[in-house]
Amino acid sequence: MAKVGRIKLGSQGLEVSAQGLGCRDLSGPGKPEPDMIALVRHAIDIGVTFLDTSDFYGHNANEVFLGKALKEDEVREKVELASKFGVSFADGGNKVDIRGDPEYVRAACEASLKRLDVDCIDVYYQHRVDTRVPIEVTIGELKKLVEEGKIKYIGLSEASPSTIRRAHAIHPITAVQVEWSLWSRDVEEEIVPTCRELGIGIVAYCPLGRGFFSSGAKVAERFSENDPRKRLPRFQPENxxxxxxxxxxxxxxAKRKGCTSSQLALAWLHHQGSDVCPIPGTTKIENLNQNIGALSVKLSPQELLGLESFVAADSVKGDRSAIGLATWKESDTPQLSSWVAA
Incomplete structure (x- = not known):
């Protein structure tokens, strides 16, 4: 298998693999740690070096796992490590809160560094925007962490165009993470153009429609009782x-192209621009290899138009996220001039 190529993500000097690996599902019950570490190592060996985690995944457990996976044989130097902060557990873990105040930003970063067992995080995203705190305040603390060498690059996730612009004015934003796939294209109207105007890279999470483009409706038959996808409108029987x-x-x-449906969905994203990096997740090496095969799928302008015609705005039924889940559409923050710290 040929090694995965490299792309420049953003205009601040970061270079990553053309396709990354979402690591969220690699830890937890039923995920044998040696097997999952082997998958991470295999990904790195074939050139998938952009690894994505968050302190939210598994109540911090995913960062601990990834730290172990990167511990030996100088693996850390081979990867671009991304993590996130901003979604905190309150009330003994029974309540989720979004925080972007400076004290929390710093404490979250220090804790992630310890769990990952590293000195520096390559890309540190605000996982969700705290709409109570001006984005300038949050980014101001992240800027200090860059200056202290604890993080290299700053990222945002699910941030509105105005939030991105205000953040970028305080310190250059290297990457914005968005849900982007064939059936989640709302970011194309404003988010993507804003990022490109400012020289910000785009990281596409859930590029396979949360598994939909791997097997269609059948994927819902495999959902466990606690699978969060069971709450999503698009997976409801009526949709x-x-x-x-x-x-x-x-x-x-895909059959006409001689590839799988998931490869075709990923290939479509790769054709959206050299500033786009999808980060599909998987727990199986064979699926990882298949995902990498998407990089070899070439699409003509006519084929791209054909794919996009299948997923016109009125053809996808149901919202992409469940009611109450934060997205970029609700991520504007107070103006700095009107804010008084608690």
Whole structure:
């Protein structure tokens, strides 16, 4: 298998693998740690070096796992390590809170460094925007962490265009992480153009539609009782039947192209620009290898238009996120001039 190529992410000097690895599902019950570490090592060996985690995943456990996976044989020097802060557990872990105040930013970073067992995090994202704290205040503390050598680059996730602009004015933002896939394209109207205007890289999470483009409606049959996807509108029975027609059309084109539906969905994202890095997640090496195969799938302008016609705005039924989950549409923060710290 040929090694994965490299791209420049943003305009601040960061270079990453053309496709990354979302590590969220690599830790937890039913995930044998040696097998998952082997998957991470295999990814690195074939050139998938952009690894994504968060202190939110598994109540901090995912960072601990990834720290172990990167511990031996000077692996740390081979990867671009990304983590996130901002979603905190309150009330004994029973309540989720979004925080971006300076004290929390610093404490979260210090804790992540310890769990990951590293001296510096390459890309440190604000996982969700705290709408109570001016983004200038949050980024101001992150800027200090850059100056102290604890993080290299600053990122945002699910941030609105105005939030991105205000943040970038305080310190250059290297990457914005967004949900972007064939059936989640709301970012194309404002977020993507804003990032490109400012020289910010785009990291696409859930590029396979949370597993939808791997097997269509059948993926819902495999959801466990505590799978968060069970709450998502697009996977509800009243929406899933119509949405499955999208998968069937994508699958038909994939067969004509001699690839899988998931490879075709990833290839579409790779064709959106050299500043886009999808980060699909998987717990199986064979799926990882298959995902990498998407980089070899070439699409003509006509094929791209054909794919996009399958997923017109009115053809996807149901919102991409559950009610109450924060997205970029609700991420504006107070103006700095009107803010008084608690």
């Amino acid at each position: 899933l039947e119509q949405n499955n027609t999208i998968f069937e059309r994508v699958s038909e084109m």
